[in-house]
Amino acid sequence: MGSNLDQPNMGDIPGVPTLQPGSAAYDEARTVWNAMVDQRPVAIARCRNADDVTGAVRAARAAGCAVSVKGGGHNIAGTAVGNGAVMIDLSAMRSVRVDPGRRIARVEGGATLADLDRAAQVHGLATPAGVVSDTGIGGLTLGGGFGWLSRQHGLTVDNLVSVDMVLADGAQRRASAGELPDLFWALRGGSGNFGVATAFEFRLHPVGPQVLFGPTVFPLDHGHTALRFWADFMATAPRVCTVWADLAHAPAAPFLPENSHGSPVVILMAFWAGEPEEGEVVLAPLRNHPAALGNAVAWRPYVDAQAFLDQTYAKGARNYWNAVNHRTMDDGLIAHLVDLAAHLPSLESDILLCAHGGAIDDIAPTDTAYPHRNVPFMVTPGARWRDPADDTEMIAWVRQAAGLLRAGASPGAYVNFIADREGRGNEAYGPNGDRLAAIKQHYDPENLFRINQNILPQSPSRTTEADTARSIGLTAG
Numbered sequence: 001m002g003s004n005l006d007q008p009n010m011g012d013i014p015g016v017p018t019l020q021p022g023s024a025a026y027d028e029a030r031t032v033w034n035a036m037v038d039q040r041p042v043a044i045a046r047c048r049n050a051d052d053v054t055g056a057v058r059a060a061r062a063a064g065c066a067v068s069v070k071g072g073g074h075n076i077a078g079t080a081v082g083n084g085a086v087m088i089d090l091s092a093m094r095s096v097r098v099d100p101g102r103r104i105a106r107v108e109g110g111a112t113l114a115d116l117d118r119a120a121q122v123h124g125l126a127t128p129a130g131v132v133s134d135t136g137i138g139g140l141t142l143g144g145g146f147g148w149l150s151r152q153h154g155l156t157v158d159n160l161v162s163v164d165m166v167l168a169d170g171a172q173r174r175a176s177a178g179e180l181p182d183l184f185w186a187l188r189g190g191s192g193n194f195g196v197a198t199a200f201e202f203r204l205h206p207v208g209p210q211v212l213f214g215p216t217v218f219p220l221d222h223g224h225t226a227l228r229f230w231a232d233f234m235a236t237a238p239r240v241c242t243v244w245a246d247l248a249h250a251p252a253a254p255f256l257p258e259n260s261h262g263s264p265v266v267i268l269m270a271f272w273a274g275e276p277e278e279g280e281v282v283l284a285p286l287r288n289h290p291a292a293l294g295n296a297v298a299w300r301p302y303v304d305a306q307a308f309l310d311q312t313y314a315k316g317a318r319n320y321w322n323a324v325n326h327r328t329m330d331d332g333l334i335a336h337l338v339d340l341a342a343h344l345p346s347l348e349s350d351i352l353l354c355a356h357g358g359a360i361d362d363i364a365p366t367d368t369a370y371p372h373r374n375v376p377f378m379v380t381p382g383a384r385w386r387d388p389a390d391d392t393e394m395i396a397w398v399r400q401a402a403g404l405l406r407a408g409a410s411p412g413a414y415v416n417f418i419a420d421r422e423g424r425g426n427e428a429y430g431p432n433g434d435r436l437a438a439i440k441q442h443y444d445p446e447n448l449f450r451i452n453q454n455i456l457p458q459s460p461s462r463t464t465e466a467d468t469a470r471s472i473g474l475t476a477g
């Protein structure tokens with residue numbers, strides 16, 4: 001991921017606040033969540049509005065530079081930033097406007113999950129998003145987006161009403177079901193390939209303000225029992241209920257016996273957004289499980305549940321992940337998981353198991369660019385460490401673990417969980433790859449937006465104009 005010290009100096013972008021290499025502000029702005037990423041843009045455009053974005057896109061294009069976009073800077077592969085690219089920094093564009101009557105939020109492209117959650121919860125509303133507060137709405141949404149509310153209300157993209165875009169030629173356009181529907185389809189999972197999203201509109205739903213939420217922790221000696229219980233529980237759980245499993249080391253938390261702190265455990269993190277009495281009944285077998293070491297499941301404000309994991313996944317560590325999809329959680333897979341959890345490569349490493357289903361599967365894999373529907377389990381072995389000297393060992397552990405966990409897996413990987421900067425696009429976009437390539441050819445034929453899990457523009461020589469128009473939905477049949 002090194003640096004490019006021979007890069008040209010691009011100079012300031014007319015009319016747009018610009019940071020140049022060599023300043024402390026430049027170094028701060030190019031820093032992202034994953035400390036492994038050390039990329040040096042040729043310039044950083046600190047955009048204040050869509051017109052600034054247009055100016056930055058046109059300047060980058062004129063200079064022959066790629067464009068990268070920094071939303072929340074949370075991407076594991078660090079694709080907010082690229083050597084020799086012009087980085088469009090959206091951190092000054094974080095406003096959220098909620099219309100409680102229409103239950104719609106208008107969210108600027110640089111907002112974080114916390115910005116959206118706080119503004120929407122003032123009205124008792126929310127939309128499905130991720131589970132760590134400072135994740136960017138921009139990258140999360142364009143890749144698909146899932147969290148505690150997704151089994152009830154779908155992916156983040158399933159709640160997207162419109163996106164205001166700055167395209168590769170600098171034009172400002174809106175994509176929605178009725179305007180540029182081909183582009184709107186591609187933006188719902190095709191990642192940052194099609195331009196800069198300066199604002200999103202989302203549908204909101206009544207949520208909370210209190211939800212029943214928190215961890216129940218099992219010793220790894222009972223890991224098999226815990227994971228079997230979890231997978232069977234999720235098979236019949238109502239949509240308002242989501243439980244994720246995390247194979248990790250026990251935190252030094254007061255609800256756990258002191259002698260368990262730091263030992264390998266299974267953490268079942270439960271979320272309930274339905275009727276309070278029913279939630280107590282449904283979650284009782286989990287909270288009272290005889291093999292559990294303890295639990296901290298409690299009624300909490302939704303915004304606190306959304307921030308519960310912030311410290312665990314705080315910015316600044318070195319991170320490497322892999323993502324594997326499974327349709328079933330059979331005993332063989334559970335045995336592999338428990339085995340791997342006994343040998344996590346560092347105290348902060350984990351294997352996260354997200355449970356999907358419910359509303360996510362109400363939509364077909366080709367109805368949005370996000371293709372991973374009907375995959376109830378997403379398994380993510382993740383290493384997290386501090387010392388660069390450990391990079392090789394940590395990355396090797398994740399790759400080996402993923403190799404083992406891939407046996408019997410469904411093809412594909414969630415684009416937002418891919419840690420390598422290049423080369424897994426086919427897996428991420430699956431059956432939607434060809435249609436995405438045609439839309440890319442139409443909207444970004446020069447691949448200006450290539451600092452991402454890149455979709456190569458479909459070569460015009462491979463197809464006729466009519467083919468392209470058909471595949472992007474511009475003509476019937």
Ligand SMILES: Cc1cc2nc3c(=O)[nH]c(=O)nc-3n(C[C@H](O)[C@H](O)[C@H](O)COP(=O)(O)OP(=O)(O)OC[C@H]3O[C@@H](n4cnc5c(N)ncnc54)[C@H](O)[C@@H]3O)c2cc1C
Nearest residue numbers: 071072073074075109130131136138139140145146192197
């Ligand atoms: C600790 C942690 C927890 C996570 N939890 C979840 C989770 O629960 N659910 C989930 O779905 N994902 C989760 N993710 C993954 C998350 O969705 C991705 O990391 C996502 O890329 C973050 O978006 P960002 O805007 O912060 O990223 P950035 O690094 O800023 O950008 C990521 C990519 O998106 C593009 N991009 C960002 N904003 C825009 C924009 N406005 N217009 C155009 N392109 C843009 C960038 O070009 C870049 O390629 C998590 C990640 C982390 C690190």
